[in-house]
Amino acid sequence: MRFARRAWIVVWKDLTIEGRSKETLNALLFFSLLLLFLFQFALGPDRERLASVLPGLLWLGFILSGLLGLGRTFVGERENDCWDGLRLAPGDKSAIYLGKLAGNLLLMLLVETTLLALFAVFFNVDIGPAAPGLALVVGLGTIGLAAIGTLFAAMTAQVRARELLFPVLLLPVQVPVLLGTVKATEAVLLGEPLGAVAHWLRLLAAADVVYVAIGVLTFDFILDG
Amino acid sequence: MTRALGWLATLGLIGGLVMGFGVAPREVTQGNVQRIMYLHVPTAWVAYLAFGIVFFASIGYLWTRSDAADRLARASAEAGVIFTGVTITAGSIWGKPTWGTWWTWDARLTSAAIMFVMYLGYLLLRGIIEEPEQAARYSAVLGIVAALDVPLVHFSVYWWRTLHQPPTVMKPGPVNMPPAILAALLVNVVAFTLLYTYFVVKRVNTLRREHEVLA
Amino acid sequence: MADNWQFVAAAYGLAAAVLGGYWRRLVRLDRKLAAAQVRRRNRPADKIQ
Numbered sequence: 001m002r003f004a005r006r007a008w009i010v011v012w013k014d015l016t017i018e019g020r021s022k023e024t025l026n027a028l029l030f031f032s033l034l035l036l037f038l039f040q041f042a043l044g045p046d047r048e049r050l051a052s053v054l055p056g057l058l059w060l061g062f063i064l065s066g067l068l069g070l071g072r073t074f075v076g077e078r079e080n081d082c083w084d085g086l087r088l089a090p091g092d093k094s095a096i097y098l099g100k101l102a103g104n105l106l107l108m109l110l111v112e113t114t115l116l117a118l119f120a121v122f123f124n125v126d127i128g129p130a131a132p133g134l135a136l137v138v139g140l141g142t143i144g145l146a147a148i149g150t151l152f153a154a155m156t157a158q159v160r161a162r163e164l165l166f167p168v169l170l171l172p173v174q175v176p177v178l179l180g181t182v183k184a185t186e187a188v189l190l191g192e193p194l195g196a197v198a199h200w201l202r203l204l205a206a207a208d209v210v211y212v213a214i215g216v217l218t219f220d221f222i223l224d225g
Numbered sequence: 226m227t228r229a230l231g232w233l234a235t236l237g238l239i240g241g242l243v244m245g246f247g248v249a250p251r252e253v254t255q256g257n258v259q260r261i262m263y264l265h266v267p268t269a270w271v272a273y274l275a276f277g278i279v280f281f282a283s284i285g286y287l288w289t290r291s292d293a294a295d296r297l298a299r300a301s302a303e304a305g306v307i308f309t310g311v312t313i314t315a316g317s318i319w320g321k322p323t324w325g326t327w328w329t330w331d332a333r334l335t336s337a338a339i340m341f342v343m344y345l346g347y348l349l350l351r352g353i354i355e356e357p358e359q360a361a362r363y364s365a366v367l368g369i370v371a372a373l374d375v376p377l378v379h380f381s382v383y384w385w386r387t388l389h390q391p392p393t394v395m396k397p398g399p400v401n402m403p404p405a406i407l408a409a410l411l412v413n414v415v416a417f418t419l420l421y422t423y424f425v426v427k428r429v430n431t432l433r434r435e436h437e438v439l440a
Numbered sequence: 441m442a443d444n445w446q447f448v449a450a451a452y453g454l455a456a457a458v459l460g461g462y463w464r465r466l467v468r469l470d471r472k473l474a475a476a477q478v479r480r481r482n483r484p485a486d487k488i489q
Binding site for chain 2 (some may be wrong): 172210
Binding site (some may be wrong): 251256257258260261264265268303304307310311314315318319321322420424427428430431434435437438 | 443444445447448450451452454455458459462463466469470473474476477480
C-alpha cells in the first residue's frame with residue numbers, strides 16, 4: 001500500500017509539472033505532425049505503396065517520438081537539482097521507477113493516439129474495425145518500449161553525450177518489440193483475427209514482463225550508487 | 226600461468242587448422258568453401274559464451290560489488306564483441322559464394338548482428354562514463370538487460386524471417402556431418418574457447434594493473 | 441560446386457588480422473602498464489633520499 005502510494009506521488013508530481021508547463025506534450029504532438037509530413041514527402045502520394053508500409057511507418061513514428069519523450073524522463077530532475085531528492089527518498093526505489101514508467105506510458109499513449117488519428121486522416125485508413133486489436137498491440141508494445149526506455153533514461157541522465165547514448169542503447173534492445181508490433185499491427189490492419197498473430201502477442205507480453213521485472217529489480221542500483 | 230594458457234590456445238588453433246584443412250574431407254555439395262565453418266561456428270559459440278559470462282559477472286557485481294566481477298564482465302564483453310565481429314564477417318564471406326550475396330536477413334545472421342550492436346553500445350557506455358564505480362554499476366545493469374534480450378531477439382528475428390519466406394535450405398554445414406568434419410569442428414570449438422579464455426585472463430590482468438597504477 | 445579458395449583465405453585472413461590485432465593491443469597495454477608500475481614503485485624511494 002505504501003509502495004503504491006509512493007509510486008503514485010511520483011506520477012502525480014510529474015503530471016502536475018507537465019500539466020502546468022505542457023512543454024513535453026506540446027513538442028511531442030508537434031513532432032508527430034512533422035513526422036507525418038516527412039513520411040508523406042519521402043514516400044510520395046502513392047496510396048497503395050503507403051498502405052503496404054503503413055505499420056512500419058506507424059511504429060517508426062511511435063519509436064521516434066518515444067525516443068524524444070522517454071529521453072526527457074529524468075531531465076527535469078537533473079536540471080532542477082532534484083536527483084539527490086530522488087536518491088534520498090526513503091524506501092524501495094523501484095516505486096520511483098514504476099511511477100516514472102506510469103507517467104511515461106500515459107504520455108506515450110497520448111502521443112500515439114494522436115499520431116494514429118493523424119495517420120487515419122492523412123493516409124485515409126479506416127481504423128474503426130481494427131481498433132480493439134490495435135489497442136492491444138499498441139498497449140503491449142508501448143509497455144515494452146517505456147519499460148526499458150525509463151530504465152535507460154535514468155542510466156543516461158547523468159552521463160555526458162546522453163542525447164546520443166540513449167537511442168544508441170535503446171534501439172538494439174527494442175528490436176523484438178519493433179518486429180513484433182509491426183507484424184501484429186500489419187495483421188490487425190488487414191482485418192486478420194488476433195489468433196493469427198498470437199505468437200507475436202505472446203512474445204510482446206513476455207518481453208514486457210522481462211523488461212518491467214529488470215527495471216524494478218535493477219533501478220535501485222542505477223539511482224542509488 | 227597466462228603465458229601457458231596462451232601457448233595452449235596457440236597449440237589448439239594449430240590443431241584446429243590441421244583438422245579443418247588436413248583431416249576433414251572436402252564437403253560434397255558446397256566444396257572447400259565449407260571449411261569456413263571451422264571458423265564461423267566456434268567463434269559464434271564463443272560469442273554466446275562470452276555474453277553469458279558478461280551476464281553472470283554483471284549479476285555478481287551488483288550482488289557483491291567486487292571489482293573482480295566488473296573486470297571479468299568488461300573483459301568478456303570486449304572479447305565477445307570481437308568474436309561476434311569475426312563470426313559475422315566469416316558468415317558473410319561464406320554467404321557470398323554459397324547464397325550469392327554478402328548479406329541476407331537470415332535469422333541467425335540478423336540476430337548476431339543485433340547482438341553485435343547491442344554489446345558495442347555496452348562498450349560505448351563503459352567508455353563514456355569516467356567514474357569507475359558508476360561505469361561498473363550502469364554497465365552491469367546493461368549487461369543483464371542485453372543478455373535477457375538475446376533470446377527475445379532470436380525468436381523475433383526467427384519468426385520475422387521464416388514466416389514469410391521458406392527457411393534457408395543451405396545452412397553453414399551439412400545436416401548429417403561425417404565424423405571427420407564433426408571432429409574438426411569440436412577441436413576448433415575447444416581451440417577458440419581457449420583463445421577466448423586467454424584473452425579474458427590477459428585483459429583482466431591489464432585492467433587490474435590499470436587500477437593499481439591509477440590508485 | 442566451385443571451391444572458392446579465395447573466400448576461405450579471405451575469411452581466415454580477416455579473422456587472423458582481427459584476433460591478432462586484439463592480442464597485440466593487449467600485449468602493448470600490458471607492457472605499458474608494467475612500465476608505469478615500475479616507475480611508480482621507484483618514485484617513493486626517490487623522495488626518501
